[in-house]
Amino acid sequence: MDAAAAELPPPRSRPRNRRVEIARHAAELFSVRGFHAVRMDDIAEASGITARALYRHYENKQALLAHVVRNDQQHVIDTLAALTEQPAGVRSCETGLAVVIEAALDSRRLSLLWQREARHLGPDDYRLVRRQTRWIAEKLNELFITPGPADLDEITADIRSWVLVSLVSGHGLYDSPLPRQRLAGELIDASKRVIAEPAVAAGETAAEQTGRTSVARREQLIYAAAGAFRDNGFGGVSIDDIGGQLGIVGPALYRYFDNKVELLVAAVNRLHEWLALEMTRALRTPGPDAEVLPLLIRGYIRVAIEASELLAVWLTERLYLPDTVRERFDRIQADYVAEWQHWLSVARPDLADARAATLVKAAKTLIDDCARIPHLRRYPALPAELARAAHATLGLPTD
DSSP: OOHHHHHSOOOOOOOTTHHHHHHHHHHHHHHHHOTTTOOHHHHHHHHTSOHHHHHHHOSSHHHHHHHHHHHHHHHHHHHHHHHHHSOTTTSOHHHHHHHHHHHHHHTTTHHHHHHHHGGGSOHHHHHHHHHHHHHHHHHHIIIIITTSOTTOOHHHHHHHHHHHHHHHHGGGGSOOSSOHHHHHHHHHHHHHHHHHOOOOOTTOOOOOOOOOOOOOHHHHHHHHHHHHHHHHOGGGOOHHHHHHHTTOOTHHHHTTOSSHHHHHHHHHHHHHHHHHHHHHHHHHSOSOGGGHHHHHHHHHHHHHHHTHHHHHHHHHHGGGSOHHHHHHHHHHHHHHHHHHHHHHHHHOTTSOHHHHHHHHHHHHHHHHHHHTOHHHHTOTTHHHHHHHHHHHHHTOOOO
């Protein structure tokens, strides 16, 4: 062997789990950048292969997304199925919750990719994943909610099953300063408190909303854009599509917004204006300091339900905001969450900052998740139930 040959690196062997490695890199890219912003070339480069080699494993980007979501979901499904097969007397509530939460922590990207990117699945995959998500909620109901307080009616049990879905799997939507074991413990305890809550008292429901809409063209465009972005994603609609819903086309449309990005910014800004108003209302309401956080929670639930399309746009389309604008809204949102955390620390001075931050994010996330589920919004008891679930998650009294 000559000296030149000796300097050559040894040939790289193909890893046995190449398909799994590709899916892992794709999931990371989808999580950070969003489905539309990721190209197959990006996934190939992250995986250390050529785009041509990538297509030998996955037909297209949509197939990769479907594989990632279904695979993570299946891990949780298998865990729940195994628990269901155990005799009821064998497992405790805490043990069962621990097993499910550990499985969800193993599949931490699931909630993020399902909520933000599921619109980009093919019709068959979308129906399958949606059906299996309902199955997960039903199994959590069967295993944990139904054996709880005996006075829960079917609607309350349904709402709480979806609250539990969020507590168990929603940690993928936020960052917690707690290490995994302590995070799991906090989620188990919060879930147990929600399960143990008594039913909402009769008459503790929200006032019925009217169906009136603004006649102002700018307002109509903002809400039409929010609905379109929620349903199809920012990349799936044009500004002309949005204007066409309202019969506003051509120069008339551009008198209000120059482009689609301006509509996205306006929708996100409107949400934060609502939240700022509700926060001001809570801070100015007379009463003891311990009542401030319950007022913040009530105001947040009101916005989340009444402006669910604006909330959805912020949660799922923020990646498409211009960088400087997104950073500004991220700071606004961080300040808003810090307000919750401050008043939680006032109400519960026993909590360390890391625990308080985690519980606030878990409580806010369960409101975000449940307020955007269409069939739950039809329940008059939803606002009161979400308030109880948030209070229980935070360890606050509910009466």
